[in-house]
Amino acid sequence: MAVYTEVSDEELVAFVDGYDIGEVVSCKGIAEGIENTNYLIRTRGGTFILTLYEKRVKAEDLPFFLGLMDHLAGKGIPCPTPLRSRDGDLFRPLCGRPAALVTFLDGMWPRRIKPEHCAGLGAALAHLHLAGADFYLSRPNDLSVASWRPLLEASLAHADEVASGLGEELERELSELESAWSATEGLPRGVVHADLFPDNVFFVGEMLSGLIDFYFACNDVFAYDLAICLNAWCFEGDRSFNITKAHRLLTSYRKVRDFSGDELAALPLMARGSALRFLLTRLYDWMNTPQGALVTPKDPLEYLAKLRFHQGVRGPAAYGLE
Amino acid sequence: MAVYTEVSDEELVAFVDGYDIGEVVSCKGIAEGIENTNYLIRTRGGTFILTLYEKRVKAEDLPFFLGLMDHLAGKGIPCPTPLRSRDGDLFRPLCGRPAALVTFLDGMWPRRIKPEHCAGLGAALAHLHLAGADFYLSRPNDLSVASWRPLLEASLAHADEVASGLGEELERELSELESAWSATEGLPRGVVHADLFPDNVFFVGEMLSGLIDFYFACNDVFAYDLAICLNAWCFEGDRSFNITKAHRLLTSYRKVRDFSGDELAALPLMARGSALRFLLTRLYDWMNTPQGALVTPKDPLEYLAKLRFHQGVRGPAAYGLE
Numbered sequence: 001m002a003v004y005t006e007v008s009d010e011e012l013v014a015f016v017d018g019y020d021i022g023e024v025v026s027c028k029g030i031a032e033g034i035e036n037t038n039y040l041i042r043t044r045g046g047t048f049i050l051t052l053y054e055k056r057v058k059a060e061d062l063p064f065f066l067g068l069m070d071h072l073a074g075k076g077i078p079c080p081t082p083l084r085s086r087d088g089d090l091f092r093p094l095c096g097r098p099a100a101l102v103t104f105l106d107g108m109w110p111r112r113i114k115p116e117h118c119a120g121l122g123a124a125l126a127h128l129h130l131a132g133a134d135f136y137l138s139r140p141n142d143l144s145v146a147s148w149r150p151l152l153e154a155s156l157a158h159a160d161e162v163a164s165g166l167g168e169e170l171e172r173e174l175s176e177l178e179s180a181w182s183a184t185e186g187l188p189r190g191v192v193h194a195d196l197f198p199d200n201v202f203f204v205g206e207m208l209s210g211l212i213d214f215y216f217a218c219n220d221v222f223a224y225d226l227a228i229c230l231n232a233w234c235f236e237g238d239r240s241f242n243i244t245k246a247h248r249l250l251t252s253y254r255k256v257r258d259f260s261g262d263e264l265a266a267l268p269l270m271a272r273g274s275a276l277r278f279l280l281t282r283l284y285d286w287m288n289t290p291q292g293a294l295v296t297p298k299d300p301l302e303y304l305a306k307l308r309f310h311q312g313v314r315g316p317a318a319y320g321l322e
Numbered sequence: 323m324a325v326y327t328e329v330s331d332e333e334l335v336a337f338v339d340g341y342d343i344g345e346v347v348s349c350k351g352i353a354e355g356i357e358n359t360n361y362l363i364r365t366r367g368g369t370f371i372l373t374l375y376e377k378r379v380k381a382e383d384l385p386f387f388l389g390l391m392d393h394l395a396g397k398g399i400p401c402p403t404p405l406r407s408r409d410g411d412l413f414r415p416l417c418g419r420p421a422a423l424v425t426f427l428d429g430m431w432p433r434r435i436k437p438e439h440c441a442g443l444g445a446a447l448a449h450l451h452l453a454g455a456d457f458y459l460s461r462p463n464d465l466s467v468a469s470w471r472p473l474l475e476a477s478l479a480h481a482d483e484v485a486s487g488l489g490e491e492l493e494r495e496l497s498e499l500e501s502a503w504s505a506t507e508g509l510p511r512g513v514v515h516a517d518l519f520p521d522n523v524f525f526v527g528e529m530l531s532g533l534i535d536f537y538f539a540c541n542d543v544f545a546y547d548l549a550i551c552l553n554a555w556c557f558e559g560d561r562s563f564n565i566t567k568a569h570r571l572l573t574s575y576r577k578v579r580d581f582s583g584d585e586l587a588a589l590p591l592m593a594r595g596s597a598l599r600f601l602l603t604r605l606y607d608w609m610n611t612p613q614g615a616l617v618t619p620k621d622p623l624e625y626l627a628k629l630r631f632h633q634g635v636r637g638p639a640a641y642g643l644e
Contacts, residue, residue: 023527024430025531109331111328
């Protein structure tokens with residue numbers, strides 16, 4: 001939670017003047033999101049989110065991210081729609097950063113996840129995968145298998161301080177995944193969200209009302225996106241796996257976009273890969289976040305427990321499927 | 323900027339259900355305010371601010387603070403109106419803290435202050451002073467002259483690390499103010515805001531649209547409230563005094579509530595007192611805020627410069643009055 005860049009009222013008025021949404025009447029920094037600066041803005045024309053892209057999001061990726069949101073919103077996916085300025089731009093400079101205005105979505109992200117949320121998520125993810133099919137840009141997944149070894153090497157020297165034997169365990173898992181990953185090459189692929197954690201999904205009651213934060217979106221295997229959701233939505237606070245939630249997630253996905261036998265068979269491998277990916281980035285952040293920083297790093301060991309669960313999975317029944 | 327207390331969606335829904343404002347459709351933590359946790363909430367019935375009172379605000383003071391806002395809003399002062407729950411309460415427990423819902427006010431606080439803002443402020447402050455006259459509760463100013471010596475003593479050991487000779491200078495000033503302060507006893511008094519800094523005053527364009535954050539409000543001398551505003555609004559970034567801004571503030575106040583010759587004569591003393599009060603609390607926070615805390619302490623020396631300016635004032639002409 002943070003506002004990294006303070007925007008003055010005059011800069012804001014000048015920026016918003018470049019859009020056809022009327023005069024600004026209110027602007028509040030939002031204490032959510034850990035990568036960018038976000039303001040909730042009300043103008044005479046409605047309510048919007050203003051995002052200033054801080055270091056992590058590269059300006060050269062913005063045409064992909066914002067173009068994708070524009071494309072998906074046009075196909076009825078409940079994601080923020082980027083506004084075009086009077087000059088037709090999807091993003092423009094503000095306080096020395098690229099910045100964009102997007103529509104505001106109602107809803108709250110679920111702090112306590114129910115099976116009904118997982119059902120809504122599954123259907124929405126499948127619709128997203130279908131809707132992305134004819135998007136005209138592409139972007140490689142720079143946090144896929146090729147990135148994991150450098151990430152591990154950057155953390156290896158201190159990994160055992162986080163958990164005894166962790167370095168060796170991750171080395172072994174990474175080697176296995178590196179050799180197995182090529183088997184995923186023939187799987188159905190397209191645009192994936194790649195970060196669909198609960199805080200990126202809004203609900204009003206039990207109805208899904210919004211998908212946000214497309215700043216990890218890329219082209220990859222659809223099953224990998226499902227695996228990220230399995231990890232992010234179907235484990236309990238005590239790190240146990242909730243098969244009911246997985247069942248609801250996968251079956252409601254499948255009603256919208258059926259997956260092949262190959263995709264189903266690959267799911268445990270995908271789930272291990274996605275667990276390792278978040279484990280490695282969290283491990284890196286854990287070691288490299290200065291004490292007292294605005295952002296509290298997330299516990300990497302949560303993902304070690306998830307990784308170990310998937311290592312023991314022998315077939316789709318473990319995920320609640322026949 | 324901080325959200326100290328995370329409210330789950332279920333706790334929020336249950337809390338809002340106690341009011342007659344319809345279902346919650348959105349809730350964002352606001353990265354503003356340094357004392358309490360604030361959420362911007364949209365329901366089917368409108369937009370509101372939810373405040374959870376953290377340590378600094380005492381629950382026993384809430385009837386005064388919220389009752390005052392209710393009273394002032396009823397008299398047309400543009401301040402948030404606290405909502406009453408179905409049970410008639412102005413505040414209720416949420417996540418182990420007292421919490422209140424208030425109406426949302428349009429507007430932004432001015433990051434770069436213009437003389438026009440000071441004119442709007444002066445009139446609004448005078449209206450506030452008049453409107454508070456028949457408020458039925460009272461609350462002493464616990465940050466007035468009697469509190470300054472204990473505050474100074476708590477910081478004295480390290481004051482000279484902030485600026486050489488600071489401890490001695492503040493000791494001398496405090497002794498002078500302590501003996502002079504009794505002269506203020508006969509001045510007109512009533513409910514004062516006592517913290518009307520620019521981030522507590524909203525404007526839409528140059529029109530004042532809101533006064534917020536009544537959590538230092540108390541009964542004191544009106545001229546002291548004016549002096550706080552002189553200090554907070556009429557100095558430039560380089561610590562120079564802007565007499566044009568002071569002139570606009572005081573003359574537009576005076577058009578709504580004229581001040582007596584005694585009040586005018588007391589203004590330099592009031593301004594010294596208010597400068598010392600903020601200097602002392604900032605000095606205390608400066609020394610007692612852990613490194614890397616969510617809140618960055620404000621520079622106490624800004625108020626030393628202001629104090630010295632007022633020490634040199636010989637009459638109202640220095641503030642732009644005849």
